[in-house]
Amino acid sequence: MAHAQTNRALMAGYKAYVAAFFIFLAAPLIAAGSFAFNDSLFPALPWQGFTLDWFFNDTEPKLGMFHDRRLLSGLYYSFVIAAMVAALSVAVGTTNAFLFVRREFPFKTFFYIVMIVPLVIPGVILGISILVLASNVANAVYDRFGVEISLLRPGIFLVVLGQFSFITTITSLVITARLKKFDLSLEEAAFNLGASRARVLWTITLPYLRPAMIASAIVAFLVSFENFNTTLFLVGSESPLTITMYDRMAKVGSTPVLNAVSFVLMVGSGLLALVSVAVQRPDPSGQ
Amino acid sequence: MTTDDAFDLECLGICKDFGAFRAVDDVSFRIPSGTFFSILGPSGCGKTTLMRMIAGFETPTQGDILLKGRSVLSVPPNRRNVKMVFQHLALFPMMDVYENIAYGLRCAGAGKDEIAGRVADVLTRVALPDLARRQIHQLSGGQKQRIAIARCMALNPDVLLLDEPLGALDLKLREAMKIELKLLQHQFDTTFVYITHDQSEALVMSDYVAVMNAGRFEQVGRPEELYHAPKTAFVAGFVGDSNRWSGRALEVRADGIKVETEAGLTVVATAFGDGAISAGDAVEVFVRPEFIAATRPGPDAAAPGGNTHSGTVDSVLFNGANSRVLVRSPNGTMIEADVVVTGGGNDLHEGDPVRLDWPFAQTMCFAAGGA
Amino acid sequence: MTTDDAFDLECLGICKDFGAFRAVDDVSFRIPSGTFFSILGPSGCGKTTLMRMIAGFETPTQGDILLKGRSVLSVPPNRRNVKMVFQHLALFPMMDVYENIAYGLRCAGAGKDEIAGRVADVLTRVALPDLARRQIHQLSGGQKQRIAIARCMALNPDVLLLDEPLGALDLKLREAMKIELKLLQHQFDTTFVYITHDQSEALVMSDYVAVMNAGRFEQVGRPEELYHAPKTAFVAGFVGDSNRWSGRALEVRADGIKVETEAGLTVVATAFGDGAISAGDAVEVFVRPEFIAATRPGPDAAAPGGNTHSGTVDSVLFNGANSRVLVRSPNGTMIEADVVVTGGGNDLHEGDPVRLDWPFAQTMCFAAGGA
């Protein structure tokens, strides 16, 4: 039984390692989250007692996050941006999936790799290059025609485009993977049963893709929500939450209200992540 | 048109080219109403392509397809009254059984009550009346099979196409479904066109079988005809098990053709198929194992009109009623013969000397290269 | 030890529990050297679990496993000289054929030249000498099969375990591989332990077959024994096709047991298995279709020692040498009988009245619930 014993010891060590890893994963988040409840003006030890002020208090200096106009508007802009990015990138991700799974065209492999590239371009560079192009175009138009295209100036529109530019790769990959598993005979069967092309798309193909579309929309939403590097360069006066928080940390001074926001975001993202797992799980149809 | 009306489906000189490759080559046939018609052929011979043309998913390069006497070439697939059961069934996983069956009815614009009625009716006919609200993944393999058929039958098709629908099932279930499919066809009394590469499926279920090879129909006929009177060497080899020897005709006699096989075995065979055979022609000879009697060598003379050879048992493949011996003849030819193994003292064993007898009449001889 | 040395593999009272569930229950057997031994049983009966214990991937809850007479329970899997062919073969896709075969030799620390020699040798023995540098995905199904065996055989194992290796192959290839596997076993002269749920595989290939059910061995014996002298109702039903009727013993006579089936058919049967049967007992009766003679009703009396019934042909399942009729008896029982269909005038057809005869001796009767 010697090998069984060494195996057991090995396995115990292995499990301990895995546990340590998850502690490592959780530690900074727990730290960031738990200081939200510290009754102190600074997110630091010592522990001054438990409070919910950083969420609900409505007066300075302990202005809670739900009364902090700037944080709330940051949250709002983050939502707006993330929702637009999710919608756009899922839409384009879906057309891309159809393009690459269903169509044959010259240089397909090359284009497929091109589709992946945005994911590995550093976010900072994406932000900058889009900023440069947009400003140059806007400046040229202004110089030439005296018309100011404010859409091309830093602001929500550019932030959305900037995030969209790499998040679409993610949604495309997720939806493509699902569409690849789609059994074409399902469409033919529907067609054979008398459905029109549009009806087949609407009743068979899109419903089949739905879990992937929802899951990738959630991923897109979350990635957009947390994006910093690309957004940093493209943001105008309507800054999303990460930028607001960064400004707060770097330019004003952090109070545990930032921990409170972190806490809320963690809970929210956790729930969304659960939803995305839930939509993908009951999938005996995966074939 | 009146004469044609007796046929649910007719194909006239259908060809299909993929680039330079001809997948279906000049196929013509007519299927009388209410027939179970099988297309049997090896993988890649063009069966699916033919079926897809009938369903409208491919356009023939040449030829015409008629449904109930009317050409349907210009009718898009969703308007042809031909329904199809796909190899992997293609039940819609995001709908339950009811919705799967209702799908085609909805497409046809049927009313709510009508749909409910038709679904209930067709479910009863496939003997699954209580499954309407089941999800697809909750069904067993055989139930799925029947639902796939029900989904098509709810639309009263002129013809039902089935593309190797049993291919994905496991052994035992496949056996059971063979019989069940035939019963369902009786039940609906609709023309079934059934594709398979499994000869036993085709033989067991069909009224007529077309044997297809390399894009062409080699022979169309009742199962017994194909089995007992194959017209080509391909059909003889593909339908049923056979010993198959290549050889040369030595002499054309009144009672048969004397053939020497490549390994040096001399047999007398009967000419099958259309090609005339003269002395010196290359031929293919087929003998089914069940016509070869393997016995312990005794003093009896060869029966008249029969080939007799001796050999040694190389191995006994016991398989109950389908047991077989492999016999090695002195010149090294392996000959398979069906035997009955009872476990008693009479059984043949490895190494036993053995005598093989089979009639000239069951020794099928085809001109080589004829097909 | 000297006596034990004649056995390559012995299992002594092996049990395996998964939590409260006993997957393998007190299994004991010994396999003489050079035997083709099959374990046959339905899905989930514990075959794989048993094999994994032999290979060392699971530890038995109880019992001992001996290889060449030595207990291997404390030997880790990579040191047991038992090699295994996995159901999906588990060829390493990132290595070519050569590397796949060389892998085990490298692990054993063989030198470069020795490896090259052994690989070439084993490739020749599986008749694929030129494939050394092929990638795995370039092989056909049958070639993969043989490479998987070669990979194990290169290591000269004491025992080769095969876990349903044909399960993933298609029909025709499976038929061909059955025979080939048996030849390979002869060729290597190594003990093969072969797992399958397909009775025809087990019967055709094996020297000995163990029929397994719900974790236990029901019967171990030569294929003919299992087929002709099953010890339990389970074996009778699982091995070979049968008509199976439940019924009650009416009377125990000298020439057999008179049984009335649930549907009301009265037959005389012979007691099989260990359980004694007295009048009034619930019984299971099995009759193989090949022992039932289906003839047109004539004036002849029933043969002595034979059951005779009449009925109507419900359908004819033509399948060449394996054709069968389904006969409906007056009380509605469906009886399957093998027939020869020649296409001539003597053939039975749907609706024909028919007479069925079969001997008492071939009517196997088991005490119900006995297994």
Place this chain on the structure above:
Amino acid sequence: AASGSAETLRLLTWGSYAPDELIQKFEERYPDIDVEVTYSNNEEMIAKLRATGGAGFDLAQPSHDRIYAAQLEYGIYKPLDLSQIDTDVMSPVHLEAVKTNATLDGKVYAVPHQWGTTGLMADITKAPDVKGWDDLCDPAYTGKTSMRLRRTILLGTAFAMGEDPFAAYSDLDKYQDLLDRVADKLIACKQVIKAYWQGGDDLSAMMLSGEIVASETWDSTAYKLYDQNQNIVFIPPETGALTWIDTFAIPAKGEADDAAYKWINFVLEPENVTIMSGSTGAIAAVKGGADLLPEDKKAAVKASFTEADIENLKFFANIPPGVEDMEGKTLEKIKAATGG
């Protein structure tokens, strides 16, 4: 927060330069104006406006030394209409100082808002001897000092070396030479300092927790910490605290000039000045600005500044084109050097 037809005033300003209290008050007074704030710093303000060609914001608040070059090079501001601003309330010294700095082609691009200094801060119980910029590099405090790696520390260090960097602006070669020497000094200093701070937050945290005992600081930050811990005081360096004036400037493509002027005048009203200073810790550039400080801040200022210190203030001089780049490179060199 108001009706649909509301105009938006988009402020681009320093953290704490737009306290909620004031914004609410302002929005009450002008119900059809919404205020939206983006926090920034000098560099980012210019960078943002450059990226937009002066669009996207309606009022910016760069420091007085950051107007001229940026305007010259990128044209990101529009001239102010001084008639719309209550220049009378402004302290004349600061107004003139800003005007001279921020006039191009006779047009004025900025007026002062608040002023303050950058200097030193120390916990007097733990670092009693901190007097000049170079004391941050005193090995006695190894691992316990901090600074912000921006141009201010370059200037401060130059002063501590007995040079006048602003004078050197006229001869860039000479200035480069000075910068090189400053760099050497600061690289050597890396062994002593604990970390470069990035924003008021790190600084406050490190100082309050006692992780550091002395640092370069904005006076306003020091005053805030004085509230928490009376041992932490602002120390104007011997060579003079560096003085900045944050201004009001209107971006070239601002869309709410009226609202911007309203905001400017609004925050210069005395009671609003007090609120503003309470938030920022800086002194408004209005007549009697120091008196309008909240009481606690007044005390902090008193504890920090003597009359002599006020005499000795060094106003940031305009940055001529090119200097920004030289300084930038020097800073990078310091950052990248593996000194300690």
Place this chain on the structure above:
Amino acid sequence: MTRDAKRLSLILLFAPFALWILLLIVLPHIGMVALSLREKVAPRIYEFGFGNYIDFLNEPIYWNTLLRTASMSLLVTALALLIGFPIAYYIAKIAGRRARGALFLMCLIPLWVSDLIRAFGWILLLRQTGVISSLLVWSGMTDEGIEFLYNDAAVIVGLVYTVILFMIVPLVSTLDGMGDDMIEAGYNLGGGHLTVLRRIIIPYAMPGIVAGCIVTFMLTAGSYLTPILLGGKNSSWFTEQIYNQFITRFNWESGAAFGFLLLAFTSITVWLGLRLSGQSLANTVART
């Protein structure tokens, strides 16, 4: 579908893809390269030239930073692989069915909060008065708090933390596809743990390893917040350099040049990595 309809639908499907790639990826990068080839000669006056690149080459600070960024990114990538592989293996091959989903989800949760919060969390943990140091003091292991922050080790810990999920996810998905029988076959044929790992598991997981490494490397090299917030007085990161050029020095021209250099440099590194491992972008990153 007729030929024309097919064409039209192909064009319709291609259009969004083309617009996306062209307008948001290709043109901006061309613009960036063009910008990087402008030299400033006087206020508002520019000339074509390679000056910005020459500046880069002439200034050791710049290329040192780039090399430092690249080498630290490689280190982070290697660490992420070393740390992440056993975790991925555990999730894919050892954990029970239910545990697997939960563990996978736990791996993902940190992914869903922003870089900023993660860095913030690390600051709270690592600073001299932070949680870890306080724990050590409290437990009596040291007398005085220890500063764990503001050094390269902190940056590496923070970066590994940030990117390790991008390593684990593709690894799990490739390992998931590997049948247990493959591993068992490895043992059955006589391989020990190490042999099976080296000869079977790792080669099999190679596409996942490469995909994880590429994404991890690119993310690390392109990261901004973590190195800035956790880094020490000596740490500089190339993205910070780019940011400085753009934001604090208003020198878009050389910022663009730096951006292009970062992209080119990291791409070449990835290309080399693919070459060495015999993989391609299409069968690695694309598959996950």
